[in-house]
Amino acid sequence: xxEIRGVTKKFTGREGGDVHALKDVNLTVGDNxxxxxxxxSGCGKTTLLxxxxxxxxxxxxxxxxxxxxxxxxxxDRAMVFQNFALLPWATVLDNVAFGLELRGESRAVRxxxxxxxxxxxxxxxxxxxxxxxxxGGMQQRVGLARALAVEPNVLLMDEPxxxxxxxxxxxxxxxxxxxxxxxxxxxxxITHSMEEAVLLGDRVVLMSPRPGRIAExxxxxxxxxxSADVGGLEQSPEFTxxxxxxxxxxxxxxxxxxxxxxxxxxxxxxx
Amino acid sequence: xxxxxxxxxxxxxRTPRVAVPPPLVGLLAGxxxxxxxxxxxxxxxxxxxxxxxxxxxxxxxxxxILSSLASSLANLVLGFAISxxxxxxxGVLMGRYRPVDxxxxxxxxxxxxxxxxxxxxxxxxxxxxxxxxxxxxxxxYSLFIIVISTAxxxxxxxxxxxxxxxxxxxxxxxxLLKVVxxxxxxxxxxxxxLGIGRAVTGMxxxxxxxAVVGLGRVLTQxxxxxxxxxxxxxxxAVVLVALGAVGLVQWADRRVNGWLPRTARE
Numbered sequence: 001x002x003e004i005r006g007v008t009k010k011f012t013g014r015e016g017g018d019v020h021a022l023k024d025v026n027l028t029v030g031d032n033x034x035x036x037x038x039x040x041s042g043c044g045k046t047t048l049l050x051x052x053x054x055x056x057x058x059x060x061x062x063x064x065x066x067x068x069x070x071x072x073x074x075x076d077r078a079m080v081f082q083n084f085a086l087l088p089w090a091t092v093l094d095n096v097a098f099g100l101e102l103r104g105e106s107r108a109v110r111x112x113x114x115x116x117x118x119x120x121x122x123x124x125x126x127x128x129x130x131x132x133x134x135x136g137g138m139q140q141r142v143g144l145a146r147a148l149a150v151e152p153n154v155l156l157m158d159e160p161x162x163x164x165x166x167x168x169x170x171x172x173x174x175x176x177x178x179x180x181x182x183x184x185x186x187x188x189x190i191t192h193s194m195e196e197a198v199l200l201g202d203r204v205v206l207m208s209p210r211p212g213r214i215a216e217x218x219x220x221x222x223x224x225x226x227s228a229d230v231g232g233l234e235q236s237p238e239f240t241x242x243x244x245x246x247x248x249x250x251x252x253x254x255x256x257x258x259x260x261x262x263x264x265x266x267x268x269x270x271x
Numbered sequence: 272x273x274x275x276x277x278x279x280x281x282x283x284x285r286t287p288r289v290a291v292p293p294p295l296v297g298l299l300a301g302x303x304x305x306x307x308x309x310x311x312x313x314x315x316x317x318x319x320x321x322x323x324x325x326x327x328x329x330x331x332x333x334x335x336i337l338s339s340l341a342s343s344l345a346n347l348v349l350g351f352a353i354s355x356x357x358x359x360x361x362g363v364l365m366g367r368y369r370p371v372d373x374x375x376x377x378x379x380x381x382x383x384x385x386x387x388x389x390x391x392x393x394x395x396x397x398x399x400x401x402x403x404x405x406x407x408x409x410x411x412y413s414l415f416i417i418v419i420s421t422a423x424x425x426x427x428x429x430x431x432x433x434x435x436x437x438x439x440x441x442x443x444x445x446x447l448l449k450v451v452x453x454x455x456x457x458x459x460x461x462x463x464x465l466g467i468g469r470a471v472t473g474m475x476x477x478x479x480x481x482a483v484v485g486l487g488r489v490l491t492q493x494x495x496x497x498x499x500x501x502x503x504x505x506x507x508a509v510v511l512v513a514l515g516a517v518g519l520v521q522w523a524d525r526r527v528n529g530w531l532p533r534t535a536r537e
Contacts, residue, residue: 053438073438085435089453089530099439101449130530150439 002029007061020211036201044212078147079156084139086131093127099150117145137168157189316499327504343485350409351470362421383415405477412473413466420462424455471513
């Protein structure tokens with residue numbers, strides 16, 4: 001379980017003033033929950049994820065994962081990065097085994113574990129390839145296998161499919177769901193796609209920018225297992241009901257939206 | 272090449288072609304040019320290429336070159352090894368830790384741009400006329416370019432890689448050895464390649480100005496006799512040493528950085 005209590009994180013803005021990347025964020029993520037976090041750029045969703053990961057600090061509040069306050073990265077949390085963050089000189093096998101290697105596991109142990117996960121993500125036969133020889137989708141499968149290899153309780157995913165084309169993204173969404181159905185772990189998944197957020201999540205957390213805070217939490221009562229088939233789930237009334245509700249909230253946050261642009265302008269004059 | 276018929280293509284393919292590596296073509300052309308200029312200028316200190324090569328052959332046969340070469344190579348290898356170890360270490364520390372960079376950076380740039388031979392008398396008075404002084408000069412010539420290029424290579428290591436390692440629990444030592452150094456090596460290699468060239472220059476200068484040994488000694492003596500054929504013959508030998516050393520570094524580069532796509536390497 002992840003408990004986020006009143007977390008506030010400030011950055012020093014370009015003009016010297018404080019910018020609230022996160023302001024009083026309260027959120028609880030249940031065990032084995034698949035939580036998606038949706039919001040426009042600048043809403044602090046990645047900052048929140050990096051805070052849970054222990055990669056950055058914050059000024060106020062507390063983040064507790066399974067009863068322990070987060071101070072730094074820990075073996076209970078693994079992360080999948082938007083730009084894959086693979087070691088370009090290391091083979092698929094060594095990349096997947098990297099987390100285990102850092103923990104001092106023997107070569108035999110970590111390679112056996114890595115092979116198992118390479119099979120799981122469907123990369124069997126590619127063990128000795130280098131990342132540069134793989135497509136983006138295959139590289140992200142490596143990233144996912146590396147995260148699962150350390151057997152985390154919490155999987156943090158930072159727009160993992162954002163850099164992929166539409167078809168690849170759909171396939172990986174399905175595979176992620178099927179892996180999660182079988183492995184059951186807590187997932188916090190950042191995205192800027194409404195469809196992705198609804199397709200994957202048990203709940204969608206909607207964040208709004210300036211200051212970054214939680215605007216809304218929308219439960220997704222669509223039965224599992226779900227499938228990303230075109231014309232299937234995404235055309236269903238439940239799905240469209242949730243996405244249109246999310247869209248109603250998102251459009252008012254968007255910088256190109258008329259009233260919010262006017263509001264921002266007034267704020268600037270006032271500030 | 273618009274419409275090549277199959278017949279025409281097969282003719283092209285059948286034409287016998289001797290594969291001459293481009294560097295060899297360049298060398299041959301240079302030698303011919305040298306020969307022509309030397310014959311037409313007829314200057315006292317510009318002997319033709321053929322005479323120089325002949326002299327180099329004589330000096331090789333009577334053992335003068337080889338015996339001097341052994342001594343010179345020992346100076347070179349020792350000096351360059353010190354530069355490499357020290358240079359990579361200092362470079363990684365400077366690239367990774369801002370205080371180290373702040374403390375040492377200015378010295379590194381100052382010593383890189385200072386004419387290294389200026390320090391020869393200092394080494395002479397510290398280490399005497401022996402091998403140590405020459406090795407010190409070789410280090411002086413080759414160290415700083417390696418430090419500076421390694422430091423900038425380390426600074427250029429993508430942040431997402433160090434962050435990823437940090438997330439998966441890497442200690443600082445693991446971070447350096449398993450991420451920073453391998454990621455920085457391709458760029459650092461450029462400095463190492465420049466460093467080996469400068470090390471050869473340092474070796475010859477050290478041998479000429481400090482302790483008169485090795486190829487530098489042969490060079491100084493020939494110069495004293497105004498024997499420009501011998502001077503250029505030794506120079507030719509030095510160039511061969513330098514090319515061999517650079518070739519060795521490039522070979523190591525391919526071994527270590529083989530993961531880079533071809534286009535990114537050269």
